[in-house]
Amino acid sequence: MKKLIVLFFVSIACLQSMAQSNVEFTKDNFKDKKDALKDALEEIKLGDELYEMGPFLYRSALPHYLKANDFNPNNALLNYKIGTCYVFVKTVIKSKAVPYIEKAYKLNPTVSPDIHYLLGRGYHLTMQWDKAKQEYTMYRQTLSSKDIDKMKDVDKKLNECGYGINYMKNPIRVFIDNVGTTINSRFSDYTPVISADEDVMMFTSRRDNSTGAKLDQEGEYFEDIYISYKFNKEWTQAKNIGAPINTNGHDAIIGLSPSGQKLFMYIDDKGDGNIYECDLLGDKWSKPEKMPKPINSSSHESAATISFDGKTIYWVSDREGGLGGKDIYTCTKNEKGKWGEAVNMGAGINTPYNEEGVFMLPDGKTLYFSSEGHTSMGALDIFSSVYENGKWSTPQNIGYPVNTPDNDMFFVMSASGKHGYYSSIREDGQGEVDLYQISFLGVEKQMVLNTEDNLLANQTAPVSETNIAAQVEVKTSQLTLLKGIITDALTKNPLEALIEIVDNEKNVVIASFSSNSKTGKYLVTLPSGKNYGIAVKKEGYLFHSENFDIPLGSGYQEITKDVELKNIAVGSKIVLKNIFFDFDKATLRKESFNELENLTKLLNDVPSLKIEISGHTDGKGSAAYNLTLSDNRAKAVVDYLVGKGIAKDRLVAKGYGLTRPIATNDTEEGRQLNRRTEFEILSK
């Protein structure tokens, strides 16, 4: 028995050594298999026809080559071509390429002049850095001084290997999770976009139930846009968002506003490549509308992202005058809603290589994008840059294992900065490209050791010591996410209302949004560093105001604030939360002017309205003092309104001092609520 096994091994060894020689597809080599040889040669012919059209058809060529390879796995050129296809096709795991390339080289070391380059690519893509460097270097030696472009390319690849080695040495701490089968399919799923609160995800998919259900020339179904909602912490089954967005052609989503009420999509337009926008009106998406110049051009535009205030757009275009390849551009809307000039983001962000997949965090200053340049470890890597002190910081590679030697792009981030989403090909995927959620854990948390020593010879009690590294800074995004539902106070029906965000110090409206007409939902993001006034307005209703003072450097917070709007009716009463007085005085601060404008407008809009302005204080100090102060403050508001042309007889000023608290006077929070200006409708 033992002998037999030995014999068996010997015969395998013989077979293997025999297998090392190149076997051509000739009649001499396959005397007994003429028909099968004919079929194999036919497959190679079919494959070659596609292969020679260029890399975009490698995916289609591959099945033909693989069939021929089943018949004769020992042909150097065929192995070389299969390896090449695997390196270029976007939807396969790159580890598949390496055995074919290695075999091609073993069968015939001169199978192609660039075999060392291809080996380098295979090792590079599978993160076998030393081998990759070795092969690239060998390839470099075969180049003549005239091959400048090839020389540049291989030198860049060698640099990428250097970066990759470093990133792998210091991996970032993340969990990368497949978002699951309710979203991912066995087909390609990519370009996830999310609302700032991660409650809505939309993405592009090439699954078999796409509109029209036809294959494109690369052999994949046409792109459609799908949507899923977070419900009880789980993603619901993704649905095709249907007409008028999805068509028989390619329909790909590229961006979503933080509130999830506006999306950007890419439409091929016969090769022109343009950005379109759609708005969610109730539960229906508007017809895609092509974005105007200068956002679209005769060149190719792809990714787009919009700032939290909806006023600045960043997008990718390969138009002329850039730094090379695709570049990121930006432009800003003026007060009339017209887009200004397109500005190239410049050499700090753009490189001579391609930039792609841009995303602006709703903090208003952190830009994520992909680039083949900068310190990429291969192909497109994801980078971040922060706008501070008037300039964009040097783009930071977000690191391994999020970035890989292959394309990493269309990365988006939740407002909290805790989760990112992107598409990737990984071992645990549902097939082809899948969507993944990345949970960022931040800097490694230090484990603490405790030790002790018998420092004093005459004492038995040892002296303890804690070995602890410096506290690590926990980094969250610096913004506040404010969301909720706006309803009619009486009927409780959802309302579509206007939400104005005011910079109280500058007295300017920074942004205005609408709540969804069907659900009443709204979501706004407020970057740290300002005193915000929020006014919720709707015709026929009293406006509602909120104040958020969010100092610079404040970390991420999520606030849910449901708002009930009151009808303009006698007895309706609201608190004016953005009216501020100097301490212990009745002098209106300028931060109040925007709110007072809202009030003036209401009185002008409804000329029959008579109102009482009442002042209230907290419980600190004497009743008499507070009564006088509140009375004077109410008068100050009335005086302001009179100054704006409102008839005196429509206004009553009254101070109630500390007599009508709406919250406890025992806490600072309560006292702050009690210090307020109210107005009440007396008649209409």
Added chain:
Amino acid sequence: MKKTILIFASLLIGVCNSYAQTDTVKAIQFLPDNEAEKFYNSGIANYNKKDYQAAVADYDKAIGLKDNFDKAYYNRGAAKFELKDYKGAVADYNKSIQLQPNNDKAYFSRAQAKNAIGDKEGAIADYTLAIEKNLNYSQAYYYRASVKFENKDYKAAIEDYNKAIIIKPDYAYALNDRGSAKRQLEDYDGAISDYQKAVIANPEMAFAYNNLGSVKRRKGDYKAAIEDYGKAIKIRYDYHIAYNNRGAARYESGDYKGAIEDFDMAIKLQPTYSYAYNNRASAKYKMKNYNGAIDDCSEAIKLDGNYGFAYLNRGNAKEMLRDENGSCSDWKKAAELGVAAGKGYASECK
């Protein structure tokens, strides 16, 4: 006789690291009628047999017969000291000093007793008086230094250690402790030099090797530290502190497997040693054995419910197992127990 007592005393100190360094006064030759002296000598015999109660009773009788018997007060103080009746000891030394103000040893012993009560100032004052009576009193310098060390006045402690060592150049304890004082002042090279002198003066002092290792560990010289801890363990095979320290050095040098073996041993030798459980958890965390780390932290917490760092570490391990609620509640608990990092980590929690 004197020699044997002396040897006995030094053995006692060496083995137990006992507080007391009390010399009993040698027995007195007496005439048959001198009953007080008879009881006095019986007291000494009982003291040497460690029957301190009987010794006290003997001295009581001696003093009853002869109320100005300064040596009897002195020795009764020593016996009371052994019985941990430090206040009684102080009272006896007071009387002895009153009767015989030039006895340097009485000041020294009273200092020891005052120190035991926690009267550090009184102790320092008495050591100083002892030194005034006997300028070559190396032990008084040494113990005064100890009190200063405990008061974290390391510079002043070093001055006293220096004097003790000038008087007695092979004073192994003083050399060790001066090394420790230098270590506390982060003069690591000075500390190493002193510890090395200490182990030359007394090669059997396991703790000095341990301390030497710990200073080298602080300097980041883990290989040398591991060797020194090994020497300490060789002298004292059950030295769990040195095992724990060697484990820490191995951990810091990246040898997590070796660290775990040492922490295992520390736990085997001292099953209630919460530090070793906590440290083993850290090593298991580094080896990605998060469940094992959690178990060890839980054990450490079971042994010491206020062990903030064990909570912190357990939170870290739970994070890696994606137990968000668990990690957050552990970090919050750590913060409650005064661990600053816990507060920072918990700030991420919902």
